[in-house]
Amino acid sequence: MTDIGSTGYMTDGEIIAWLQEKSSDQYSNLRNCMNISNDRSDLMNRLTSLRADIDGGAAPADVLAEMQKIQTDYAGTPYAPELDQLLVPMEIKLLPGVPQDGQQKAFSDVAAGVDQATVSDGDKSKFKAQLGTAQVLTAIPLVDDVLTKNQFTAGSATYKDFSEKLQGETEQLGRVDSLALIKIQEIMSDAHQTDQLGSNILASRDQASNSIVGNIRG
Numbered sequence: 001m002t003d004i005g006s007t008g009y010m011t012d013g014e015i016i017a018w019l020q021e022k023s024s025d026q027y028s029n030l031r032n033c034m035n036i037s038n039d040r041s042d043l044m045n046r047l048t049s050l051r052a053d054i055d056g057g058a059a060p061a062d063v064l065a066e067m068q069k070i071q072t073d074y075a076g077t078p079y080a081p082e083l084d085q086l087l088v089p090m091e092i093k094l095l096p097g098v099p100q101d102g103q104q105k106a107f108s109d110v111a112a113g114v115d116q117a118t119v120s121d122g123d124k125s126k127f128k129a130q131l132g133t134a135q136v137l138t139a140i141p142l143v144d145d146v147l148t149k150n151q152f153t154a155g156s157a158t159y160k161d162f163s164e165k166l167q168g169e170t171e172q173l174g175r176v177d178s179l180a181l182i183k184i185q186e187i188m189s190d191a192h193q194t195d196q197l198g199s200n201i202l203a204s205r206d207q208a209s210n211s212i213v214g215n216i217r218g
Helices: 012-055 060-073 080-097 100-116 121-138 143-150 157-217
Strands: none
Touching: 012 060, 012 157, 060 080, 060 100, 080 100, 080 121, 080 157, 100 121
């Protein structure tokens, strides 16, 4: 038996059972943290790839489609509110650059995205107002052609603004991930200590058993 001070005594078997439960919780927490870190890394890669497309002057319709896919893939996750806040205004700004034959569907898709966005009612109202402004712009003759040439090309002011915002978000995720990796290392260290303590207790118990058997045999 093992003396645990003022709380009384616990058998080695009870201590081992407690350590097994503690170890199980630690490894479960470790798996959860690693899964979250992997999801975060995947999102960082997606945003980095999107930024590369924008820096390369990708067509507005293609950029819009990728933004909406990212939102769909991360809907319902802890990243959804921040992504909606970041991407919805960009999507609205892209609408005048979408070819005329695809604008109606693009507007409908973005409007649906605004309704489903995990943002405050005030932000939703703001997004809807911006959407109305975009609709007015696309109704002006030749404005689509002018905007496509001047605003949605590599190095343009609009694309540069998108790129900088995506870079800022990616860097923020990177900082969070760095802190998360420190946490993962701490959990791994604690789990190793728990495993080592259990091994030591088992080794001590085996040694005591062997000693008893040796004494009996004389």
